[in-house]
Amino acid sequence: MVRNNSLATVLTHVLLIIGIGIMCLPIWLTFVGSTVTRAEIVHPPLPLWPGDQFLTNYREALFGGRQAPVLQMLWNSAIMAFGIAVGKIAISLLSAFAIVYFRFPGRQLVFWTIFMTLMLPVEVRIVPTYEIAVNLKLLNTYAGLILPLIASATATFLFRQFFMTVPSELAEAARIDGAGPMRFFKDILLPLSRTNIAALFVILFIYGWNQYLWPLLITTDQDMNTIVMGIKRMIPSADDYGNWPVTMATAILAILPPALVVIFMQRLFVKGLIESEK
Amino acid sequence: MAAVSLHDVRKRYGKTDVIHGIDLDVSDGELIVIVGPSGCGKSTLLRMVAGLEVVTDGEIRIGDRVVNRVEPKDRDIAMVFQTYALYPHMSVFDNMAYGLKIAKLSKDEIQRRVDEAARLLELSGLLSRKPAALSGGQRQRVAMGRAIVRQPSVFLFDEPLSNLDALLRVQMRLEIKQLQRRLGITSLYVTHDQVEAMTLADRLVVMNAGVAEQIDSPMAVYAKPATRFVAGFIGSPGMNFIEGELHAGRLLLANGDVIVPREAPVHSGEVTAGVRPENLAFVEPQAADFSLQVVSVESLGAETLVHGVVAGRSMASQEGSDVIAGVAGRSLAVRAAGTLDVTEGDTVGLQVAPGGWHWFDNTSGRRIPEA
Numbered sequence: 001m002v003r004n005n006s007l008a009t010v011l012t013h014v015l016l017i018i019g020i021g022i023m024c025l026p027i028w029l030t031f032v033g034s035t036v037t038r039a040e041i042v043h044p045p046l047p048l049w050p051g052d053q054f055l056t057n058y059r060e061a062l063f064g065g066r067q068a069p070v071l072q073m074l075w076n077s078a079i080m081a082f083g084i085a086v087g088k089i090a091i092s093l094l095s096a097f098a099i100v101y102f103r104f105p106g107r108q109l110v111f112w113t114i115f116m117t118l119m120l121p122v123e124v125r126i127v128p129t130y131e132i133a134v135n136l137k138l139l140n141t142y143a144g145l146i147l148p149l150i151a152s153a154t155a156t157f158l159f160r161q162f163f164m165t166v167p168s169e170l171a172e173a174a175r176i177d178g179a180g181p182m183r184f185f186k187d188i189l190l191p192l193s194r195t196n197i198a199a200l201f202v203i204l205f206i207y208g209w210n211q212y213l214w215p216l217l218i219t220t221d222q223d224m225n226t227i228v229m230g231i232k233r234m235i236p237s238a239d240d241y242g243n244w245p246v247t248m249a250t251a252i253l254a255i256l257p258p259a260l261v262v263i264f265m266q267r268l269f270v271k272g273l274i275e276s277e278k
Numbered sequence: 279m280a281a282v283s284l285h286d287v288r289k290r291y292g293k294t295d296v297i298h299g300i301d302l303d304v305s306d307g308e309l310i311v312i313v314g315p316s317g318c319g320k321s322t323l324l325r326m327v328a329g330l331e332v333v334t335d336g337e338i339r340i341g342d343r344v345v346n347r348v349e350p351k352d353r354d355i356a357m358v359f360q361t362y363a364l365y366p367h368m369s370v371f372d373n374m375a376y377g378l379k380i381a382k383l384s385k386d387e388i389q390r391r392v393d394e395a396a397r398l399l400e401l402s403g404l405l406s407r408k409p410a411a412l413s414g415g416q417r418q419r420v421a422m423g424r425a426i427v428r429q430p431s432v433f434l435f436d437e438p439l440s441n442l443d444a445l446l447r448v449q450m451r452l453e454i455k456q457l458q459r460r461l462g463i464t465s466l467y468v469t470h471d472q473v474e475a476m477t478l479a480d481r482l483v484v485m486n487a488g489v490a491e492q493i494d495s496p497m498a499v500y501a502k503p504a505t506r507f508v509a510g511f512i513g514s515p516g517m518n519f520i521e522g523e524l525h526a527g528r529l530l531l532a533n534g535d536v537i538v539p540r541e542a543p544v545h546s547g548e549v550t551a552g553v554r555p556e557n558l559a560f561v562e563p564q565a566a567d568f569s570l571q572v573v574s575v576e577s578l579g580a581e582t583l584v585h586g587v588v589a590g591r592s593m594a595s596q597e598g599s600d601v602i603a604g605v606a607g608r609s610l611a612v613r614a615a616g617t618l619d620v621t622e623g624d625t626v627g628l629q630v631a632p633g634g635w636h637w638f639d640n641t642s643g644r645r646i647p648e649a
Contacts, residue, residue, distance in 0.1 A: 177377030178351035
């Protein structure tokens, strides 16, 4: 696709810019909405340029706390997303390690069972999961937010595929060097999986951050709400007037952490997705 | 330092036997090369000594210890892999030191051993590099270094030079040999390359289909191959074979032709006669045992390989000379030193050197002793 055709160059650029515009417009509008007054935002046409209420609205969103404790909810979301990402990675690394490097009866069966759980996302099993969570007294706890989402067939599968590309001589060399299985895992496999772990962390962090349905069920206490739920609750219903600029500010705040994770890990992320390290 | 002995070692995968009982005694400090075509079980044999494969049957001893059920790390061995198997994320130093760290040696001792190995292998300047930043030959050295620092009783080499280019292979071959001599460590070396095998080995184990066909010094293997397989495998180009029925010193061929060799064993039955390309000499037509119609000439400078077909009744069939009567159509290779004034289509006279014939029984494939 290396073609030195100026028309094609212009055309691709135009298309890309249009695409980016379509992607970014809603975020821009949200941002603009978060910097104007309540009167301006409900008065058509929609404002397209930022107003002067930036500080007021964000201060209100973060510390106003009339409708929802935004700081607390951001914190809750961060813990949940981090917990889910780290937990999923830890569990899938270990299960992939077991499946690839150990010969035990029913190994294939275990693998396919894990693989089949891909067909059972949270939404499908939500009622029994909820009941178990309640019985285990996990309502309104971080554990309740994190644990039911912590197993990941996708990540297990990805790590399995990666481990299978690691030359078996490496495991044998380590064995001759006297490294036991866990030592091999820690000293050799983990460092080699670094980029894959980073890539998965980004994906899973965003997955965890965006959870809506499960936190909605498992948390009844406002102090345990996540930010995504918080935004939903700030959207005025029926005859309520609502504070749209503050809601918009909250939305922008909710976008920031996953965006930061992507920005700071993007180098590793891209490497992890494309690299096939020896 | 230790002797290694294998007693009736067998390996079975499911219902398939891959190693059919190997007996081998390696004395202390000896370099044994196990050579054979791919799939002959040579690597499996080595991996059983290393402890990476379970021994189905038989006994492996290192020193005076039966090691069948001993973990690789406790066998007092070190192994160099074909792919080197360096840990890609560790520096050269850490690669070599890893096993020692696990063995909980003191920092000073690790440093001392790695430095010493690095000096020996000329890796001193590269200790902080990652394997990816090394050339093939350097990686190979690091793999050797990793083996040396363990100060093992036995070195195991699994085709360590196959991933190098030809020039480097020759150089590393020499280095491995010198190193092994200097350290005096018992070594088992697996390769499919017969030049490597011939040059390195104190003794050769020629394997075929899970059986050790011959265990002997390289020169003995070359001069007196124990089986037809060994005769064909060692030497390049391979030995020329002629099949027929030996009877009263005359070799009857299937097409009715007869060869009367100068030397033939006292034996009757279906046999294969072999003669190495280098045991055929170009001679004047009147002195020739038979003549060759040249099909192709490969001039390598130092030597010339001539391929051709036996052209028919020899021009001079005097008494006592090898007479190859109309072995027409059989292709033969001849190797001669230096350059030759021979071109395709020529007909040249050939003579079999004294002792040039090898005889093998067709049913057993084994060598028939000379008369």
